[in-house]
Amino acid sequence: MTNTVPKVVIVGAGFGGLTVAQSLARLPVEVTVIDRHNFHYFQPLLYQVATAALSPADIAWPIRGILKRQTNTTVLMANVTAIDTEQRLVHAGPVTVPYDYLVLATGATHSYFGHPEWASVAPGLKQIQDATAIRRRILTAFEQAELIEDVEERRGLLTFVVVGGGPTGVEMAGAIAEVAHHALPAEFRRIDPHATRVILIEAGPRLLPTFPEDLSAYAREALERMGVEVMTQARVTHCDERGVDLEESRIEAGTIVWAAGVVASPAAEWIGAERDRAGRVKVSPDLTVPGRPEIFVVGDTAAAADETGRMVPGIAPAAKQMGRYVADVIAARITGRPNLGPFRYRHQGDLATIGRKAAVVRLDHMHLTGFLGWLFWGFAHVYFLIGLRNRAVVALNWFWNYLTYQRGARLIVDGPNAQEAAQTEKTKPLASSVEVRRSSDRNQPSRAGPDWH
Amino acid sequence: MTNTVPKVVIVGAGFGGLTVAQSLARLPVEVTVIDRHNFHYFQPLLYQVATAALSPADIAWPIRGILKRQTNTTVLMANVTAIDTEQRLVHAGPVTVPYDYLVLATGATHSYFGHPEWASVAPGLKQIQDATAIRRRILTAFEQAELIEDVEERRGLLTFVVVGGGPTGVEMAGAIAEVAHHALPAEFRRIDPHATRVILIEAGPRLLPTFPEDLSAYAREALERMGVEVMTQARVTHCDERGVDLEESRIEAGTIVWAAGVVASPAAEWIGAERDRAGRVKVSPDLTVPGRPEIFVVGDTAAAADETGRMVPGIAPAAKQMGRYVADVIAARITGRPNLGPFRYRHQGDLATIGRKAAVVRLDHMHLTGFLGWLFWGFAHVYFLIGLRNRAVVALNWFWNYLTYQRGARLIVDGPNAQEAAQTEKTKPLASSVEVRRSSDRNQPSRAGPDWH
Structure with missing residues (x-):
């Protein structure tokens, strides 16, 4: 430890990293937040950008703006290239930043289960640019279908496959069905967007496997009512430009969205730490790297177990809880207070929205579905959005969409190449x-x- | 003329083309609107996207959405590749569309006065993607400056040159100065955004050459009060990655914005028509192509003179007036009414905003400056924006920016490569x-x- 002000370097300004930074605001530390983007974004609403209901700027905020009043904190937009754990240095582009405490909060990305070549045909949904890419593909598919005459080709263009029946897959399938069946039909003359097929493919026996069974059953029914074809116990064996292969059949589809798996960022490699099958750093009960008490890992990058031995899930509330805990540990150490106990995860519930007036919510002793679930979901999300302006814009957009079935952010602005x-x-x-x-x-x-x- | 419903094909859905389409809504014609984008956008506010005050979706609307209730109209997102004026066919991607009347409304792009190689270092501001590209450059310049230590290099990164002192140049220079001096300073720790230099270079003797002299003088004073360095009678002789050369000096600048010249789209080439120096089609007094009474050209693509022989300016109100006129001519022809007289342009005024509480407005018998001009400008623009939702969002964003000096759309999401x-x-x-x-x-x-x- 140096005898000057302790230096805390946080890599990644997602829910975990940002919470650490904000929780250190009033402490006598020098904080540096490094992110490859200049913005923090609200990942749970990415699917709304991907389906043109919201604009990127509605769910993203400049990190500098969020932290500007926090005078002990410097924000750097840079790409971490290496970490020297002996010298305690983070190398990021042209700068080298020394640390006394290091927090790795670099998140996760899609996993294609050993088929990285599928990434180009079946984009996932983790980043803002993933969302705008999927938006472009969905909207372009309708535009292309309107141009061509060939019936088979048109049918393929109007078939959308979502792989993975977790919350993201359920939300994407529901939102694509809404766009196709409500927002677009009045606008096309040569095709009938009602003829759109949306197919949700889940390898397991039911949708939303982490939710109770009654909510899974409700989600399936609600999606089917919206015209989504739900296939469970169906495994994708191949993806290409024209569609997907299942074990015993083939689906011709112009657009494939991947919502099936995640893998942690390469933070474990940077520090030479042990990782689990999903690439996450196996952390100690206090979220430090074994043998490196000055390095913490939070959020989707960490493989942390709660006191019962169950893995902490890769969701926003968990990342925030980890972030607050790590800030407390750092505070205790620099002020010489006794060590905190191990990290304890408190599961607050599960939420997934299916569409207009339909969502599933599991709280401690309550299951909500339908309109009530949807209202709860809407309020919870708007409440958690950072920033007054965006909260107002998001609320306005939702209200508008609800009244009109419209989608305001339907711009195709990025080219395929x-x-x-x-x-x-x-x-x-x-x-x-x-x-x-x-x-x-x-x-x-x-x-x-x-x-x- | 065919004995079925006459077919009108409109290429381009900017102000001119869209006005033609909308004015034909109730006529017994079959309208096809072809645009390479799926959206219409409000070009006068592009500079606000370029300077992160508004999001692209705030100033752009899906063309299909605008025209969806107009059942005689089909919208195609396609790239026109050729026009067969003998067979009367428009070739656009995979489709071929026959026409009885053709309206070319394909707009204009930047002119680099014989130096197309400057385009890559000095982007202009005509398209939505130009605006997001400039936004990325401006924001990335500050981010890079925060990372590096070299004083000279940092100074170059914090120098912004705007070439061209017309309305777009004045608006860009003012908006960059506002971002640098008001929105960003509290957010950076290692650089002082106040040290930013914004230099506006105009080849002629004064800014806003099409405005009266008192308004030009006001614009210069207002910009200088905001910290913009205004150089008149200064000609750019070279642009590169590191800055611009003037006749007798050099300015090292990391960001150059081109607002100096425009050239029409290649519509004249498609139809083999005569064009003027700016590439515009020389049209007859009824806006048709000489010898081709079934082909009309409107907006920035047309070289049209008013009754006094003065050229109609390349601004939105002129394009809309041309659009309405052409729709009337087509209506007269198909209903067998007598021919209309020649197109008459009515100039409604000139507007340019300089920054917070400062704009210049020239109406028939009135010049407005300062806060009053700015209010007039704000109301006029919000009023002309299409679509209730966007009008509300734009107004909300502006109000918010006004209260807080903030910029909400400060996302760097597209990479340099x-x-x-x-x-x-x-x-x-x-x-x-x-x-x-x-x-x-x-x-x-x-x-x-x-x-x-």
Whole structure:
């Protein structure tokens, strides 16, 4: 420990990292928050960006803005490249930041179960740019279907497959069905968006496997009422540009959304720590790395067990609880107070929304479904959103959508292959930035191109 | 003329094309609107997206949504590749659309006066993705400056040059100065955003050359009070990654915004028509192409003169007036009414905003400046925005910005080289999508890469 002000470096400004930073606001420490983005975002509402109900700026806030009054804190937008655990240095782009305490809160990304090549055809939903990429694909599928005449090809374009029946998969399937059946039909002349098929594929025996069985059953019924085809005990064995293979059948689909698995960020590699099968750092009961009491891991990057031995789930409230705990441990150490006990996770409940007026909520002794669940879900989410302005805009947007079935953020602004399109743009200034591609072109690697928002 | 319902094809859904479509709503015609984007956007507020005050979805609306109740109209998102004026066919991606009347309303893009290579270092502001690209550059410049130690390099990053002293240049310079001097200072720890230099360069003798001289003088004073350095009679002779050359000096600047010239879209080439120096189609007094009475050109793509011989300016109200006129001509022809007289342009005034509480307005017999001008400008723009929801969101955002000096849409979500970043993303799932680049890396072609929103 240095004899100057202790330095705390936090890598990642998601729910976990940001909570640590905010909880250290009044302590005599120098905090540095490093994130590769300049914004924090509200991951539970990403699916609303992906389905054009909200804009990215509605669910994201500049990290600097959130922390600007916290004068002991510096924010750096940089990419961590290496960590020197002996010298206690974080290397991030052009800067090297020394630490006395290090908090790794770098989150998780999609897992394709050993098939990374599926990533390009079946994007997941973890980042803002994932959401805008999926939004572009969904909207472009309808636009392409409106242009072409071939019946088979059109049917493929209007088939949407969501892989994974957890909360994200349920929310995506419900939201795509709403867009197709309520928002779009009046706007197309040559196709009938009502003919859209939305297929939700779950490998296990029921949707929402972490929820009680009655809520799983309700979710399935509610989705089916909305026109979603639910397939359980169905395993995807292959994904390509044209659809998915199951064990015994094939579904031709122009759009595939991956909501089936996650894997932790490579933080474990940076510090040479032991990890579990999902890539998470196996932490001690106080969320430190074994043998490295100055390094903490929180949120989806940590494999932490609660006192009963059950793993802490990878959800926002858990990350925030870990963040508060780690800030308390650091406070205790620097003020010489006795050590805290181990981290205790308190599960507050489970929430998943299915669509307009339908959600499932499990609290301690209460299960809510339908309109009541949906209201609870809406209030809970708006309440937890940071920032007055955004809370008002989100509420306004939802209310508007509810009244009109409309989707306000329906812009296709990123091309399937931005690099190529930009070059075209230079020679033909007004050439389309969103090339309307024929289905036959869709095997080009461009399909795997960048989808930035 | 066919003996079935006449077919009107409109290429481009900007102010001109959309007005034609809307004005044909109740006529016995079959309208097809073709645009390479799925949205119409409010170009006069693009600079607010470029400076993070508004989100793209605040100023853009799906074309289908605008026209959905207009049952005689089909919208196609496609890229026009050729027009067969003999067969009267528009080729657009996979579709071929026959027409009886054709309206070309494809707008304009930046002109670099014979230096197309400047486009990559000095982006202009015509499209939504231009705005998000400039937003990314401005915000990333501050982020990079916060990371590096080198004083010279930091000074370059914190210097912003705007080329062109028309309304767009004045608005951009004012808005960048506001961001730098009001929104950001509290959020950075290592740099002082107050030290930002914003330089507005105009080749002519005064800013806003199309405005009366008293308003030009006011604009200059107001900008200077906001800390903008205004240079008139200064001609840019070269642009590169590191700054601009003037005839007798050099300015090192990390960010250059081009607001100096426009050139029409290649519509004239499609139909083999005669064009003026700015690439615009020279139209007859009834806005048709000479020798092609069934082809109309409106908006920035048309070189039209008013009855006094003065050219109609390339502004939104002029495009809308042309649009209404063309719809009337088509209506007269199909209903067998006598021909209308030539197009008459009515100039309603000029508006440019400079910043918080400062704008210049020229109406018929009135010049407004300062707070009054700003209020007028704000009301006029909110009034003209299409769509209740967006009007409310824009008003809310402005009010919020006014109260707090904040910028809500400050997200850096598109990378400097999306293609490359996406590939990195695949191998290192949580690698930064916005690489913090050293200044020394900035000569790579990646700087010229795509900037999609």
